[in-house]
Amino acid sequence: MSITLGPLYGKKLTKKVECPFCGAKIEKPQELPVRMWGEMPVGTCSCGAVYACDVTGHNLGSAMVEALVFSCNMDWDLAWGLMPEEDYLEALVENYDYVNHVIATTGSMEGRRIYGALYFIRLHDDIQEVTSDGVRRILKKAKDITKKAESDKTPRKPLSKKEVEELVRDYRVDEIIKAARGDRKIVRNLMRLLYSVEDEFRMRAAEMLGIVASIIAERNPGFISKILQNLFTAIIDSAASSWGAFEAIGEIISHKVDMFAGYIPHLYRFLPDEERRVSALQAIGKIAEVRPDLLRKLPLYLIPLLKHPDYKTRGYAAWLLGNLGSKEIIDDLQDLKGDTHEIGIYRAGRLRMKTLEEIASEAIEKL
Numbered sequence: 001m002s003i004t005l006g007p008l009y010g011k012k013l014t015k016k017v018e019c020p021f022c023g024a025k026i027e028k029p030q031e032l033p034v035r036m037w038g039e040m041p042v043g044t045c046s047c048g049a050v051y052a053c054d055v056t057g058h059n060l061g062s063a064m065v066e067a068l069v070f071s072c073n074m075d076w077d078l079a080w081g082l083m084p085e086e087d088y089l090e091a092l093v094e095n096y097d098y099v100n101h102v103i104a105t106t107g108s109m110e111g112r113r114i115y116g117a118l119y120f121i122r123l124h125d126d127i128q129e130v131t132s133d134g135v136r137r138i139l140k141k142a143k144d145i146t147k148k149a150e151s152d153k154t155p156r157k158p159l160s161k162k163e164v165e166e167l168v169r170d171y172r173v174d175e176i177i178k179a180a181r182g183d184r185k186i187v188r189n190l191m192r193l194l195y196s197v198e199d200e201f202r203m204r205a206a207e208m209l210g211i212v213a214s215i216i217a218e219r220n221p222g223f224i225s226k227i228l229q230n231l232f233t234a235i236i237d238s239a240a241s242s243w244g245a246f247e248a249i250g251e252i253i254s255h256k257v258d259m260f261a262g263y264i265p266h267l268y269r270f271l272p273d274e275e276r277r278v279s280a281l282q283a284i285g286k287i288a289e290v291r292p293d294l295l296r297k298l299p300l301y302l303i304p305l306l307k308h309p310d311y312k313t314r315g316y317a318a319w320l321l322g323n324l325g326s327k328e329i330i331d332d333l334q335d336l337k338g339d340t341h342e343i344g345i346y347r348a349g350r351l352r353m354k355t356l357e358e359i360a361s362e363a364i365e366k367l
Helices: 060-071 076-080 125-151 161-169 173-180 186-195 199-219 221-237 245-255 257-268 277-290 299-307 311-324 327-334 356-366
Strands: 042-044 050-054 088-097 102-104 116-123 342-347 350-355
Touching (some): 161 199, 173 186, 173 199, 186 245, 199 245, 199 350, 221 245, 277 311, 299 327, 311 327, 327 356
Antiparallel strands (some): 050 116
């Protein structure tokens, strides 16, 4: 009696995951506290290579971008200025099973097809010298947050919709913060208030959402990242820009810039849009109050807006430029002297109306 051996006889079905550049074993990719658009897990090898995990195998372009931006210590401007071969090497490892952190040599495992892939980027040594320390710090935060999320579970009685609305209307921030530590459902009730037609109330809701998001992000950054993605999607899918999506995005990012700075460039796409420009300027301006250093390249684009026929565009551009500390705009701001149009500037629970002349004068004082 003869036995015919199948083609897989004697073949190892899985193997450990190794860096394609140095052959070292690598750790399972981690979800970052610094969120990016595609929200893919990433990791780093001892040789300096970094990698992003595309669990579907269908988003390799996004995986490449995430790996490249991560390797640049989240510096998008640096990443977009680099050239393959000249500044970095890239490699792809396919048939990666994220669940078990192994390579399925046959493309399947335990009856499942394995489509995952790891996209590797290795910057040349001279660039790595600048970025490597920051990359390691970011990845360490990811591991620390994962451990904290597993241990931090304190049940609290959730607030009702009405209770949340009353706390926002009375601007009782401390009670909102206390509730957020044990109940992330408060996010849903705050987002419901973003549709209010009352400007000050809507902006209070957005501010409190930003505060709550910063607390929840310490335990579960992925949850807040999905909220940001949903807010951007809502803006893109809707012709209406009056509701509070932009305000919410600005508040969430500004309250946790180190985690969500990767979303800032997505606000820039709305600046050429006549219908959404003012809202985008407000959101970016809120971030500029906290981290103007991340927006230093904007002034050249914004200066012409100071002469825009729409007074709201002029006003919020002046306010944003004042927050950026751009000294080269002083002469342009002088042109707003005598402009008595008013716009609302929100800060700490109050929406105050100011003339464009007042805004320009305050900006000049800062400079």
